Amino acid sequence: MKRILPPLILVAALLAGWEIACRALVVPPYLLPPPSAVWTALLESWPLLLSSAWATLSTALLALVIASLVACGLALTVSLNRVLEDAVRPIAVTLQVTPLVAIAPLVTIWAGIDHPERAVIGLAAVVAFFPIFSGALAGLKSVDPDLARLFDLHGATPFQRLTRLRLPSAVPALLEGHKVAAGLAVIGAVVAEFVAGSGGAQGLAWRILEAYNRLQTAKVFAALVMLAILGVALHAIMEALERRLLHFWRGR
Amino acid sequence: MSGPVASLSAVAVDYPRGRALGPVDLALAPGEIVALVGPSGCGKSTALRLLAGLEAPTQGAVTRATGRGETSVVFQAPTLAPWLSARDNVALPLELAGVGKREARAAAEEALAKVGLASAAAARPAQLSGGMAMRVSLARALVTRPRLLLLDEPFAALDEITRRVLADDVLALAAELAPAVVFVTHNVEEAVYMAGRVVVMTPGPGRIAGEIAIEGAVPRPPGFRTTAAFRAAAEAVSELLATASERAA
Incomplete structure (x- = not known):
């Protein structure tokens, strides 16, 4: 309770200041709606916002699964061969530092103009790919050197080394990578919807665009609030999941 | 069973930044307990890895009479x-x-x-x-x-009481299986307490400065640490370490 109270008080104070300032200065609501108007907008459109949030979340989760499969598979392959790793790493880094919005048009073309939802999933997966890939790769290489010597000493086969040493050693880094990737997948899904999403897109980004085009600023805020709740909730869930699995991994 | 379990003959190890060890000679008889003592950087751990077959020498020969799985290593950390x-x-x-x-x-x-x-x-x-x-x-x-048990400063991270209890445990267990034991430490008293032979090493590059045989039965009788023989042996090892380091410096 002591740790929740200060941020609650701060948020309440900021909201009160915002409300008072809007009324005192007679700010036009399309420029900055007061919190009360945002609250009204939330109450009015929460079923739609909820279904949009679900659309964004399911897009992000699907992207996360795809990214996880590709990243883990690639990290495993690459970790088995030094030359392959040296070859792949610069390409991966180049792709990582390229802004998502810059490759969005290409991905949209490849996904087919009629399937913007595929483009959105693909783009979100690209963003989620890197933390998992680098986490998996670092994890597979983070083996305790003395434990590796023990495997040498007892003549372990390469297969034993992989399944009984490197894969289990990689678990903490893999969990960390997935936690970071889940947050990025939501951001990626929203950004991708902005760039690629039209027509078929049903996510929160689309709600924001829609309200923005009609200058319904309160609804923009309402969608933002929903997005923030979604992000915080997903982060909390992933963190709890990571803790549980780590607990299981090290038995404490 | 009469030949050495493992031996280093004129063995040297070079790393990119220079010679780490050697040349050194060391032979281990079956069932004997040898302590390698010396300051950090004297090549104790390198010697241990050579005996384990985890590292190859740059020069000289390492012979091991043990087959696969007959050598065990206890590392610094568990x-x-x-x-x-x-x-x-x-x-x-x-x-x-x-x-x-x-x-x-x-x-x-x-x-x-x-x-x-x-x-x-x-x-x-x-x-x-x-x-x-x-x-x-x-x-x-x-x-x-x-048949060969190698311990690389196994008690370094433990408190003094746990160290002593574990030292006795190692001796009791070694007495039962009778492997040749090589024990790396920089604690002189621990070396004298556990080993039948204390080999003193000096750094830059790692060399064997000399060795001192320790009398008495293993496992040690209670109160061995307070006997005159123990004090004398510890004193001799400390002196050898001091003069050898002076010469090296």
Whole structure:
């Protein structure tokens, strides 16, 4: 309770200041709606916002699964061969530092103009790919050197080394990578919807665009609030999941 | 059984930044306990890795009469897999050698009982104290019934009381299986207490400065640390270390 109270008080104070300032200065609501108007907008459109949030979340989760499969598979392959790793790493880094919005048009073309939802999933997966890939790769290489010597000493086969040493050693880094990737997948899904999403897109980004085009600023805020709740909730869930699995991994 | 279990003949090891060890000669008779003592950087751990076959010498020859799985190493840290129970950690070397799971686990439980941890078989390393984890590590080294047991500063991270208890445990267990033991430490009293032969090493590059034989029965009788013989031997080793370091510097 002591740790929740200060941020609650701060948020309440900021909201009160915002409300008072809007009324005192007679700010036009399309420029900055007061919190009360945002609250009204939330109450009015929460079923739609909820279904949009679900659309964004399911897009992000699907992207996360795809990214996880590709990243883990690639990290495993690459970790088995030094030359392959040296070859792949610069390409991966180049792709990582390229802004998502810059490759969005290409991905949209490849996904087919009629399937913007595929483009959105693909783009979100690209963003989620890197933390998992680098986490998996670092994890597979983070083996305790003395434990590796023990495997040498007892003549372990390469297969034993992989399944009984490197894969289990990689678990903490893999969990960390997935936690970071889940947050990025939501951001990626929203950004991708902005760039690629039209027509078929049903996510929160689309709600924001829609309200923005009609200058319904309160609804923009309402969608933002929903997005923030979604992000915080997903982060909390992933963190709890990571803790549980780590607990299981090290038995404490 | 009469020849040495392992030996280094005129062995030297070069690393990119220069010579780390050698040339040195060292032969281990079956069942004897040898302590390697010296300051950091004197090549004690390198010598140990050579004897284990984990590293190859740049010059000279390493001969080992032991087959695969007959050498065990206890590292500075317990080096246990955090995702395995104590029992599965101990069973690991046997399983890697192709022993069946059930048989390996039974042997592991027996080895754990010998180090006094029968009740901790299901515990994970994170649930064990430093001393207990080191005991599990010791059980893992002994479960394969090695002919050569190499210990690389195994008690460095432990408090003095735990160190002494574990030293006695190692001696008791070694007496039972009678492997040749090489024990790296920079604690002179520990070396004199445990070994029948203390080899003093100096750094830059690592060389053997001399060796001192320690009289008396192993395992040590109670109160051995207070005897005049113990004090005299510790004094002799300290003196050899001091003069050798002076000469090296």
